[in-house]
Amino acid sequence: YPLGCVFDCGNRANIPSPTAFGSIPVIYLDCHAGIFGKNANYVSHDSKATIELCARELLSSNFVNLAYVGHYHRQFWAEERRNYFHKLIRAHGLSLNEFAPSKSLDEFEFRQGLEKFLKAIPKPCGLLTVNDEIGEMTIIAANRLHIRIPDELSIISIDNNPRVCETLSPTLSSVEVDFFRSGVLAAELLQRIRSKRKRSFESATFGPIKLIRRASSNSLADCAAAAMAEHIRQNALSPLRAGDVVRLSHGSRRNAEIRFRKAT
Secondary structure: OOOOEEEEOOOOOOOOOHHHHOOOOEEEEOOOOOOOOOOOEEEEEOHHHHHHHHHHHHHHOOOOEEEEEOOOOOOHHHHHHHHHHHHHHHHOOOOOEEEOOOOOOOHHHHHHHHHHHHHHOOOOEEEEEOOHHHHHHHHHHHHHOOOOOOOOEEEEEEEOOHHHHOOOOOOOEEEEEOHHHHHHHHHHHHHHHHHOOOOOOOEEEEOEEEEEOOHHHOOOOOHHHHHHHHHHHHOOOOOOOHHHHHHOOOOOHHHHHHHHHHHO
């Protein structure tokens, strides 16, 4: 028999109960802590801490209009993030425009509804998406609608998947979650359980590391400096010439240097 099991719940609809593992200790990773009550071991994402970080970023930008885009499937973590964000925004006396379907939709229906939502919300607007997958859909929809990002729509997301965030145009700002820490916590918890003679149940949480700011929420007031910074970001691994960057400032190299330094 294995010494223990770490079960990554992810987006699974059917999660086996602890009894299915018999005497083998099991840790449920990123699972709804209430699913088996206090009779299981959990390592869960601290959604509250992550949403607080997102809310601080949007509120510090002094947006009058705020918005939220949820997931197209009903997920417990998506509901958690939505509820915490609602609570924080209401606490600041602000209203929230949201697109968070009450029932699961297929991807096509969701994209259609998302485009209608983005057209209708007042702008400029600070927007939080539930994760990077939805952030990608939001940027694609905004580009299709010719909504200027970040001038009309400033977007931040959660999870910081570089394969998504760094390949979009504009690149997507996102909160980096400490997934590595979740694995460490699960291993430590499994070790503690095995060392105890009496069976007991524990839980632990992992939270955010930091917000990675990219072009989708670029707060640079100088549009030329913002364009130069984005060009550098997108072409950092390619042959990059100063002249190509300077041309985006529509002025001299000296003027471009002054504007870039002042803005950053």
